[in-house]
Amino acid sequence: MAELNFDVIVIGAGAAGMMCAAQAGRRGRKVLIIDHAEKLAEKIRISGGGRCNFTNRRVGPENFLSRNPHFARSALARYGSAQFIELVERHGIRYHERNLGQLFCDESAQQIIDMLRAECEDGGVRFAMPLRVEAVARQEDALARFAVDTARGRYTCTNLVIACGGLSIPKIGATPFGYRIAEQFGIPVVPPRPALVPLTLPPETLQRFASLAGCSLDIEAQCNGGRFREAALITHRGLSGPVVLQVSSYWQAQAYDAGDWAPVCFNLLPGIDAQAWLEQHAGDRGLLANLLAERLPRRFAHAWCALHGWERPLNRFRAAELKIVATALSAWEIMPSGTQGYAKAEVTLGGVDTRALSSKTMEASACKGLHFVGEVMDITGHLGGFNFQWAWSSGHAAGQSV
Ligand code: FDA
Numbered sequence: 001m002a003e004l005n006f007d008v009i010v011i012g013a014g015a016a017g018m019m020c021a022a023q024a025g026r027r028g029r030k031v032l033i034i035d036h037a038e039k040l041a042e043k044i045r046i047s048g049g050g051r052c053n054f055t056n057r058r059v060g061p062e063n064f065l066s067r068n069p070h071f072a073r074s075a076l077a078r079y080g081s082a083q084f085i086e087l088v089e090r091h092g093i094r095y096h097e098r099n100l101g102q103l104f105c106d107e108s109a110q111q112i113i114d115m116l117r118a119e120c121e122d123g124g125v126r127f128a129m130p131l132r133v134e135a136v137a138r139q140e141d142a143l144a145r146f147a148v149d150t151a152r153g154r155y156t157c158t159n160l161v162i163a164c165g166g167l168s169i170p171k172i173g174a175t176p177f178g179y180r181i182a183e184q185f186g187i188p189v190v191p192p193r194p195a196l197v198p199l200t201l202p203p204e205t206l207q208r209f210a211s212l213a214g215c216s217l218d219i220e221a222q223c224n225g226g227r228f229r230e231a232a233l234i235t236h237r238g239l240s241g242p243v244v245l246q247v248s249s250y251w252q253a254q255a256y257d258a259g260d261w262a263p264v265c266f267n268l269l270p271g272i273d274a275q276a277w278l279e280q281h282a283g284d285r286g287l288l289a290n291l292l293a294e295r296l297p298r299r300f301a302h303a304w305c306a307l308h309g310w311e312r313p314l315n316r317f318r319a320a321e322l323k324i325v326a327t328a329l330s331a332w333e334i335m336p337s338g339t340q341g342y343a344k345a346e347v348t349l350g351g352v353d354t355r356a357l358s359s360k361t362m363e364a365s366a367c368k369g370l371h372f373v374g375e376v377m378d379i380t381g382h383l384g385g386f387n388f389q390w391a392w393s394s395g396h397a398a399g400q401s402v
Pocket of ligand 1: 011012013014015016017034035036037040041042043044046047048049052053054055131132133163164165166168169172173174175176177345346347373374375376384385386387388389391
């Protein structure tokens with residue numbers, strides 16, 4: 001690459017980086033995008049089971065966790081799911097809707113990668129990958145350009161966009177590079193943690209559930225203000241499934257509030273008045289577990305009753321005891337021992353503190369020309385296409401301003 005000076009350099013050719021580069025390129029900016037990976041946008045390729053849940057029809061700021069909850073509003077309002085769907089349709093990509101407004105490609109996630117690559121090519125964006133960035137510095141001259149030192153030499157730019165994602169799935173190239181750059185320029189970082197991640201259970205609880213691995217339940221889970229109803233899955237290491245991934249982000253977020261760790265609370269019979277239901281059956285001679293098995297998997301119902309020492313016929317429970325059972329069914333508290341970590345986390349909670357960024361341009365208030373987009377920021381979406389939507393919205397916002 002003979003060219004060394006660019007208007008914009010984007011570091012990270014993932015979802016947010018390519019969206020930003022394409023926008024800037026189409027506005028006539030001279031753009032270079034650098035990535036250390038061999039393959040383009042691996043996270044998009046493996047997303048949504050290979051079909052990429054690229055957005056959600058119902059996106060709002062309430063679908064995101066952040067220390068600065070209103071930050072996402074502006075970028076989402078200017079480039080929301082309708083705009084991305086329009087782009088997908090323009091590229092002739094067929095898609096379908098699954099539950100709760102989630103949109104997936106009919107064929108392959110690769111189509112989204114090809115679409116973003118085509119958009120970048122339309123904007124004349126240059127790709128440099130695989131290429132390792134060795135250092136970034138602000139030049140101390142009147143132009144105050146950024147110097148990006150790489151294994152192939154120095155590139156300079158007026159606007160530098162950091163789009164290198166979070167820490168989840170290190171084996172496909174996740175690094176803390178974005179946080180290091182923020183720190184270098186004095187921008188605070190909210191401590192990162194794995195999110196949308198399976199929860200692990202203490203050995204004694206796990207032992208009791210060992211025989212239940214593979215068991216799936218439609219339940220409601222809540223923790224620290226997050227409340228979801230979807231499937232939970234019992235695994236050999238603890239709990240997984242969409243509802244557990246969702247609530248894991250809220251369980252992890254507690255640490256930020258420096259409060260005591262609260263358990264996750266499960267309603268095993270969502271939409272049902274457990275107490276009234278049990279009272280209706282108070283005189284039955286059958287086991288409590290057999291009644292529960294009408295609404296829960298049989299294996300689970302028996303193990304759950306054994307866990308509580310409730311292996312008796314219903315007519316041998318006193319009214320006060322049935323009340324306790326009802327409470328345990330509608331608010332069963334479990335304290336996880338931890339999470340399965342970044343190796344299994346879909347996203348990273350925390351990141352570059354958005355209070356130090358402009359919500360319109362994603363530019364750092366303290367460092368003109370330096371932008372952060374996508375998952376590297378302290379904006380974490382719920383499961384269901386929201387994290388990609390944040391990549392598109394924030395990438396678009398920065399791409400329109402650089
Ligand atoms: P992204 O991680 O996409 O890109 C960052 C890029 O920066 C990478 O190409 C990386 O190689 C590069 N990079 C990192 N460090 C670097 C360095 N030091 N130098 C140069 N380059 C560097 N979300 C969703 O909405 N729907 C879904 O279906 C899924 N599914 C899903 C499945 C799995 C298994 C995972 C792990 C994650 C998801 N997600 C998801 C989350 C989604 O993939 C994620 O939020 C976005 O990819 C974030 O986009 P970014 O562009 O910010 O980072």
